[in-house]
Structures are given as structure tokens and as C-alpha cells.
Amino acid sequence: MHPITPYHYVFLSAALLVVGTIGVLTRRNIIIILMSIELILNAVNINLVAFSHQLANVNGQIFAIFVITDAAAEAAVGLGILIALFRNKETVNADEVDLLKW
């Protein structure tokens, strides 16, 4: 078997990014859209940590920690918005929230 190179990690990360993007674009449920954003952030983190390992430099891992912090903040605020939305409009579907559309 071939040893694992950074190319493997870059491709895995790109594939996970595409999966997350498809989730954001095609799903109607806002909760699943938020989960897809988590997938995208994880794809970025895989890249950062892979190159951190390759270069033997921990800066990439520190960036990954900051990305995880942002993910936590984003999830908290996003789910708060979702609860407010559900209270007002009784829906969790992104395409039914069309007040600004004409």
C-alpha cells in the first residue's frame, strides 16, 4: 500500500467541502443546512492539520482551534435564530422564509 501523502488529505478535504456545499445548496431544512456548514468547517480543519503535520509546525493546529471556536459561536447563534424563526413562522424550511423576496 502507498504511504499517505498530503495529496490524500487535500483530496479528502475537497470532497468533504463539496459534500457540505451540496448540503447547504440543496436541503430545505435549516438545521441540516447548519450541519452542512459544520462539514465545510471540518474540511478546512483537515487541511490545516494535515499541513501542520507535514511542516512540523503547530500554527496550523492553532488555526484549527480558532475555526472550532468560530463553529461553536456560529452554531449557538444560528440555532438561536432558528428558534426565534420557528416561534414566529412555524417553519424550519429555508425556502418558506421569503419575506424579502418579491
Next chain:
Amino acid sequence: MAPGRRLASMLDTALFYIFAALTLGGGLLTITRRNTVHSAVWLITSLLGVAGLYLLLRAEFLAGVQVILYIGGIMVLFLFVIMLVNLEQVVKEKRFSGQKWVAMACVGAMVVQGLWFAAEGAARFRLASPAPAGGEDLGNTEQISRVLFSQYLLPFELASILLLVAIIGAVVMAKKRI
């Protein structure tokens, strides 16, 4: 190569493919399941795969953070919110919105990039030459803390302000009457 080293390398390769399959499969099932709770459980699987990849990359601290913060914190928050909004109605509704073509364009761009990479060959893309081994042999957590609390002290403090703002924002958003 010594037989022990070759065995370790083979194990690394096998574990990479296992964790990669876990990550990608979990991600795909996350975005295709009808039931939101199932999606959340598959996302947890995917995040566990990513934590395994961090362990393979010798980032033990991040693997712990991934499991404790992502799976223990964020995913439990997701599951709570899924319980708060109604479940029965969503299961019967249409799953996908009409943005298939944009998504197809994303997949197309990815496939074109992959084919271009395969056509040019890996040798043309010198990503990063590996760093020479040696230097200080500290633990992963100790290395991270040394850099985080010296070079990245200001971003670290700013992250705490970000979290404070997020807490206040979430409470204000979710509260009935302010």
C-alpha cells in the same frame, strides 16, 4: 525499511482509508437523510472520523477538542434544538429545494479539478516539502499551548470576546421577551 516500520506505515494507510470513509460516508448520509435526528447521528460519525484523522496526524489535543467540543457540545446543542422544533411534519415534507443545478456545478468543478490533477501528475504540485525531523520533542498539547499563549495571545483573547458575543446573541435570539 525495517519490517516494524513497514507494518506501521501500512497500518497508517489502512487507518487513513477507514477514517476517510467514515468522514465522507457520514457526511453524505448527513445531507441525504430525511429524519433530522438521523442526520445529526451521521454527522457525529463524520466528526468522529475527523477526530481519528487528527490522531493519525499526531494532533492529539485537537482530536480531544474535536470529541469534547464538537460531539459533546455542538452536536448536543443541535439535538436539543431538533427536539424543540417539530419533527413529525418535517419528515413528510419535500427534502430538497430547487437548487440542484448550482450543486451540480460545484460537483462538476471538483471533478474537473480532480481530472486536471490526475492529468498533470502529482509531481507538478509540490505542496510542501516535509520539515526535517528533530528539534524539541515536546508533547503536542505543550507545543500548542506555548505558541497559543505567546504568539497568538491577542487572537486568543479576541476569541473569548467572540464567544461572549455569541452567548449573548443566542440568548437574545431565543428569548421570548427581552
